[in-house]
Amino acid sequence: MSVKTPAPPASAPPPTRLRRAGRVALRIWRSYAFRRFRRGVLVVFIVTNAGFFLMRAMPGDPVDVLAGQISQRGVSPVEARALAIQSLAFDPGAPLWEQWWDYFSGLVTGDMGTSVTQVGVPVSEVIMKVLPWTLFSVGAGVTIAITLGLLFGMVMAYRRNSRVDHALSLIASILGAIPNYLIAITLVTVGSTLLGVINFLDMRGRYGQGVQPGFNLDFIGDALYHGILPISTYAIATIGTWMLVMKAATTEVLGDDYVTVARARGLTDKRIALTYVGRNAVLPLVPQVAIALATVIGGSILVEQVLAYEGLGLLSLSAVNNRDYFVLQGVLVITTSCVVFTNWIADLIYGRLDPRVRVSDVEASS
Amino acid sequence: MREPILSVRDLSIVYRTGRRTSVTAAQDVSFDLYPGQSMALVGESGCGKTTLGLGLLRLLPRLGQVSKGEIVYRLKDGMSVDITGLAKEELRRFRWHEAAMVFQGAMNSFNPVLRIGEHFTDTLRSHEGEKRRTRAEITARATELLSMVRLEPERVLKSFPHELSGGMKQRILIALALALEPQVLVLDEPTTALDILTQRSIVEQLHELRERLGFAMIFITHDLGLAAELADRVATMYAGRIIEKGSAEDVFYEPRHPYTVGLIKAVPPVIGDLPELSSIAGSPPSLADLPSGCSFHPRCEWAVDACRETVPSLTVLTPRGEDGGHAAACLRAGDIEYTRKVVARA
Numbered sequence: 001m002s003v004k005t006p007a008p009p010a011s012a013p014p015p016t017r018l019r020r021a022g023r024v025a026l027r028i029w030r031s032y033a034f035r036r037f038r039r040g041v042l043v044v045f046i047v048t049n050a051g052f053f054l055m056r057a058m059p060g061d062p063v064d065v066l067a068g069q070i071s072q073r074g075v076s077p078v079e080a081r082a083l084a085i086q087s088l089a090f091d092p093g094a095p096l097w098e099q100w101w102d103y104f105s106g107l108v109t110g111d112m113g114t115s116v117t118q119v120g121v122p123v124s125e126v127i128m129k130v131l132p133w134t135l136f137s138v139g140a141g142v143t144i145a146i147t148l149g150l151l152f153g154m155v156m157a158y159r160r161n162s163r164v165d166h167a168l169s170l171i172a173s174i175l176g177a178i179p180n181y182l183i184a185i186t187l188v189t190v191g192s193t194l195l196g197v198i199n200f201l202d203m204r205g206r207y208g209q210g211v212q213p214g215f216n217l218d219f220i221g222d223a224l225y226h227g228i229l230p231i232s233t234y235a236i237a238t239i240g241t242w243m244l245v246m247k248a249a250t251t252e253v254l255g256d257d258y259v260t261v262a263r264a265r266g267l268t269d270k271r272i273a274l275t276y277v278g279r280n281a282v283l284p285l286v287p288q289v290a291i292a293l294a295t296v297i298g299g300s301i302l303v304e305q306v307l308a309y310e311g312l313g314l315l316s317l318s319a320v321n322n323r324d325y326f327v328l329q330g331v332l333v334i335t336t337s338c339v340v341f342t343n344w345i346a347d348l349i350y351g352r353l354d355p356r357v358r359v360s361d362v363e364a365s366s
Numbered sequence: 367m368r369e370p371i372l373s374v375r376d377l378s379i380v381y382r383t384g385r386r387t388s389v390t391a392a393q394d395v396s397f398d399l400y401p402g403q404s405m406a407l408v409g410e411s412g413c414g415k416t417t418l419g420l421g422l423l424r425l426l427p428r429l430g431q432v433s434k435g436e437i438v439y440r441l442k443d444g445m446s447v448d449i450t451g452l453a454k455e456e457l458r459r460f461r462w463h464e465a466a467m468v469f470q471g472a473m474n475s476f477n478p479v480l481r482i483g484e485h486f487t488d489t490l491r492s493h494e495g496e497k498r499r500t501r502a503e504i505t506a507r508a509t510e511l512l513s514m515v516r517l518e519p520e521r522v523l524k525s526f527p528h529e530l531s532g533g534m535k536q537r538i539l540i541a542l543a544l545a546l547e548p549q550v551l552v553l554d555e556p557t558t559a560l561d562i563l564t565q566r567s568i569v570e571q572l573h574e575l576r577e578r579l580g581f582a583m584i585f586i587t588h589d590l591g592l593a594a595e596l597a598d599r600v601a602t603m604y605a606g607r608i609i610e611k612g613s614a615e616d617v618f619y620e621p622r623h624p625y626t627v628g629l630i631k632a633v634p635p636v637i638g639d640l641p642e643l644s645s646i647a648g649s650p651p652s653l654a655d656l657p658s659g660c661s662f663h664p665r666c667e668w669a670v671d672a673c674r675e676t677v678p679s680l681t682v683l684t685p686r687g688e689d690g691g692h693a694a695a696c697l698r699a700g701d702i703e704y705t706r707k708v709v710a711r712a
Contacts, residue, residue, distance in 0.1 A: 256474060257469060257474035258475055258476055260420075260425060260469070261467075261469055261475045261476075262477070262488075264423055264425055264461055264462060264467045264469075265461065265462045265488070265489045265492065265542070266458045266459060266460070266461040266462040266463065266489070266492050267458075267488055267489070267492045268458065268492060271488065271492065275477065275479075275480065276477050279479055280477070280478065280479060283479075354478070354479060355479060355526040355528070356478060
């Protein structure tokens with residue numbers, strides 16, 4: 001154990017309220033969940049730093065980009081540059097350490113700075129305009145992929161070496177090998193241009209023109225309609241992997257003794273499939289959910305581009321192009337946090353699901 | 367004469383090994399088991415004992431299947447049923463209710479994510495008719511069963527499998543096997559992975575439980591000592607066939623098949639001078655490529671030319687006792703001379 005609590009002397013006074021609070025705080029600090037949480041914060045910090053330095057290592061800065069835009073309106077380059085510096089809220093010429101300190105001290109208080117391209121607009125506002133859309137499309141896509149993938153994977157394992165298994169395995173390996181933006185392009189070209197079953201011009205974007213965002217059926221229906229393409233893209237792109245992984249996991253569990261014993265005990269097939277086979281097969285896959293999510297969010301940059309779906313991916317792409325330092329850093333903080341948070345949740349769920357890895361707090365702090 | 371509780375006739379079990387190839391793991395197995403009787407099935411690893419045990423509950427893995435013969439149980443309601451012809455749901459209801467099985471790997475016999483209590487609940491709930499058992503009834507039954515195998519019910523029921531020792535799990539599995547009062551209990555090497563003291567106490571408990579509850583037992587083992595202790599009847603298996611069967615006294619004191627003789631000679635006596643121990647030369651044949659004639663002939667020191675050609679059938683030697691008395695499948699079983707010598711030693 002790293003932290004030692006001195007044993008109270010035999011004639012110690014009854015613990016005061018402060019002491020008791022201190023002990024509770026220490027317990028929380030040492031708990032497994034909190035240890036994982038701290039590690040998550042560290043990951044977010046490191047990734048944000050990497051983004052911070054990478055952006056500044058790239059040629060060109062926001063002033064160059066803005067000056068370029070201004071000079072296109074017929075202003076002389078020198079004047080344009082002066083105007084650009086004036087209108088920007090920060091000075092890219094300031095020493096790196098000063099910029100670093102400004103940014104991270106702000107970040108601690110929740111201030112992610114203001115956008116460089118949309119002058120004066122707080123980064124949090126810029127991100128909040130697109131974040132729900134990406135979370136919605138990626139979340140729904142991944143959820144569908146996992147649900148169907150686990151189901152098909154189990155069917156494949158139960159019927160292994162049958163025709164169903166061979167067909168599904170082939171489909172799964174093919175789908176698993178295609179990058180998601182290609183799937184988006186295929187959906188659009190085949191569905192819209194060749195077959196004409198979908199009206200891409202109507203479906204592109206996040207919601208139709210003239211629909212007022214808000215909590216009403218019209219808007220929700222429209223958002224779902226526009227979400228069909230990105231959601232199917234994410235689902236199709238990830239389902240293959242889940243099928244194959246689940247098939248392997250289920251096949252292994254089916255060979256375990258307790259499944260034979262359960263059959264001998266005369267349990268119903270349904271009970272065996274769900275509680276004996278399914279639950280044990282899913283266990284090793286739980287930690288992979290967070291990894292899958294990270295991959296899909298990364299892939300959203302291209303998918304959102306293809307489908308003209310204005311989300312986090314498109315935002316980060318334009319932020320890179322415009323050298324919008326703060327927006328990109330903000331996007332990194334948010335996406336990394338999402339992934340780390342999912343990972344954290346997955347870890348805790350895993351501990352709940354598998355009694356063998358339920359880490360007691362005593363063990364965890366040693 | 368009383369009626370057998372289980373009678374197996376000409377049972378053969380094959381495993382598919384490829385598109386057109388298969389291996390016969392049990393061939394023309396026949397025996398009768400009477401109520402309350404205990405039969406030991408002995409033989410080397412790979413001789414088909416476990417396959418036969420699994421076959422008795424139709425629990426064979428995907429690639430295995432009963433290719434011929436019948437397995438007839440006399441049920442609690444007095445009806446006889448051949449379980450090779452049972453439909454899925456009937457089979458499910460039959461299992462554990464009429465015949466239960468205690469497996470070799472008790473270490474892995476429990477679902478790692480369920481508490482022991484839930485295993486009892488699952489089992490009892492799967493076999494209830496119209497009337498649903500209450501939680502309290504289930505707990506009471508589980509408590510009763512666990513006390514029978516001398517475990518602390520409160521603690522055990524709340525534990526996860528990984529929190530218990532191998533010996534405890536084996537006992538729990540025995541308790542679980544008795545939950546529905548089956549008439550036949552198949553035990554597949556129930557003490558193999560356990561230390562000698564735990565083995566002892568489990569064997570004693572099995573003895574006790576059998577006397578108390580009166581179930582019949584099929585005991586699969588390669589430990590002849592254990593067989594001698596627990597079994598009324600013994601059947602020796604070699605390369606998928608029963609090559610000798612009879613009462614425990616007959617088989618152990620007057621073995622008539624050279625293979626049984628070899629097995630007995632390989633066991634050191636606990637009391638008395640150590641005689642020369644011998645092992646059976648060679649190794650068991652591959653089931654995929656059995657020798658012609660008697661499959662034991664390449665390892666047999668009494669083999670004659672005829673052994674290479676004819677497959678000997680089980681022939682009754684002494685018609686004493688049930689299930690055809692003492693029988694052996696050996697052309698030279700009549701040459702009593704050598705068997706007597708072995709008896710003196712063993």
